[in-house]
Amino acid sequence: MIDLATAAAAFAAPPATALTGAPMALLDALRHRFSLRFKLGRAMREQHGCEGASSDTTAPDGVVFAHTTEEVAEVVRLCAQHRVAVTAFGVFSSLERHVLGHAGGISIDLSEMDEVLTINAQDLTATVQAGVTRSQLNAEVKDTGLFFPIDPGSKASLGGMAATRAGGTSAVRYGTMRENVMALTVVTAEGKIIRTARRAKKSSAGYDLTRIFVGSEGTLGIITEVTVRLYPRPEAIATAVCTFADARSAVDTVIQTIQTGVLVARAEFMDALALRAVNLHTDTTFKERPTLFLEFHGTPAGVAEQAEIVHDIAREHGADDYDWADQPEDRTRLWSARHTAFNACELLRPGWRTFTTDACVPLSRLAQCIEETIEDTRRSSLLCPLFGHVGDGHLLCILIADPDNPDEMAEAERLNQRMMSRAMRMEGTCTAEHGIGAQKVVLLTEEFDANAVHLMRQLKRAWDPLNILNPGKVIAIPE
Known part of the structure; x- marks a missing residue:
């Protein structure tokens, strides 16, 4: 414990x-x-x-x-x-x-290291300097019919995304930076420059240095260039938003969808308080209930079939609304809610301190984890909007506390620690994409056994x- x-x-x-x-x-x-x-x-x-x-x-x-x-x-x-x-x-x-x-x-x-160095459309790869952002890369490759899918929900740089092993809203379909970084240029602690791999799609040569540096958060070397995988831009994209009476019904809908074999591209959850924050911040009128935001990629016929299957699954779990959008402007409107959620939740108490949790559990334990977390926050005096990348078992909760109130700051820390303990008790992790940084050093020693931590120190x-x-x-x- x-x-x-x-x-x-x-x-x-x-x-x-x-x-x-x-x-x-x-x-x-x-x-x-x-x-x-x-x-x-x-x-x-x-x-x-x-x-x-x-x-x-x-x-x-x-x-x-x-x-x-x-x-x-x-x-x-x-x-x-x-x-x-x-x-x-x-x-x-x-x-x-x-x-x-x-x-x-x-x-x-x-x-300022923001140059896209090479785009190899035939190989589905691009090499960029560390300061290039996801949106910048996608603008550069747009005319090739390709795109880079990893979307952490912020204008993060690809070097930083690699360093923290970032994921985001599309990880359920395309994976995280761990699966999408092919090679790195890194400066070591001695000031030497190394290249961790070549651009071949696979290799069994030597130790996998790329995977060691991805997620190392600048503690083993400084990433200066990143070679990433690109993907063909889907012929059709559609978004669905559906509301539920409770969080478990929403999560069970996602689990059954994945078990059915539907290749959902995004599966995002927001609770009622998070939707209220978005409505206040963006002047939207979303129903303030537990809500799923889903996205489907593929051919027009395939996307329509996937959406219909998920619609039936959602109805089986009591969904009372299903808003469908396949036009770019309508999809942008729906996804803007999820992408603005963090800033919107901060504005529920302007000037107050926000703590952002970041836990992930096996998908089979997610509904229980969310329900227990909601029960914790309901008993608390703090505002605690909850959302997450539920397609891969990822839960986030924003804890909002008055920085001048010691009791509220202590309560935020208590809730945060309970959530981390809960995730690890359910065979999960204390961070799915934000990293350890300085904030979770102690939690790392709880997640791994002493021998593993000793090896990391070595x-x-x-x-x-x-x-x-x-x-x-x-x-x-x-x-």
Whole structure:
């Protein structure tokens, strides 16, 4: 069982580290090398030491805007020489305190590394710099009839998505970044540049370095280029929205749909409070009841057949509404509700602190997990809208608390820990796509046995012996 006091203390305090702040010699070297692309201003440093979903700020000592892999390697070599921490920064969309500079150090901003390097339409691949976003890549490949499907619901960069092993709304059909990254260019802790794989569709050569770096959150190396899989754009796409009397009926509809063999492309759940937030934020009129948002990809005939099968399944589970859309503008209108849910829920209490949970359980346990979570939140004084990527057992809950009210902050932490404990009790995980960061280091040691955690620490020590790469994230390294 998770020790709540230990977990809360770990979340509140920065990890121990032997690293020191950036010395003047390092700052001078970076200023000389990067000129105006090396920033020391307080506002810029604080921006690179916080996250959009958190009020915590621990700023780095300086920020470098890199343009090439070689420049990233130069910065890492200088930081290693001076034993100074270095953290990669993307586009400000992480949620688990991934970029907080507990040890100060240097932040490498990769957002200006935004070039699509190659598109290989025949091979269904593209190689991009780490700062390229999903929407940018899809705009670049639009004329080829291909698309990149992984959609985390934010304007995340592909480097950051690879680093956190992101998923999103389409993972039920297309998988996560784990399945869709073919190769990486990475700068190691020594400042060396490596390529983890070639572009062949399969290989059994050597250790699978790509899979080790995907999800490593910048603690084993800094991802600078990503080769991803592309997919043919579906001939037809249709969206359905259906409402239910309770969450279990909605989840059971998704489970039966998947068991039937329907290749649903997206299966998203939102509870009544989340729909209320969306209605208030976007001036829509969705019914404020447990709701499924479904999407189907394929041929016109195939999509129509899939939608009809799911319609029948939904009716068997008591669905009382089924809104169907196959025109792009209508589909955009329906999906905008799900994509704006996070911001809409934050605005239920403007200025208050939001905690975003991120748990995943086997699909067979999802309905029970949601029901128990809803029961917990109903007993709480906090507003806790709930939604998730239910097609793959993924549940998210936003806990909204007054940052000036210690009781509410403690209640948010209690609910969060109960949800994480519940997920792991059901053979699930404490994070399905947001990553561990600094927020869930203690939970990682609960999810894996001591031998597995020891092996992870050995890997970190071997690949980053000075512990300069995003220290204090993912895995705690004792002094």
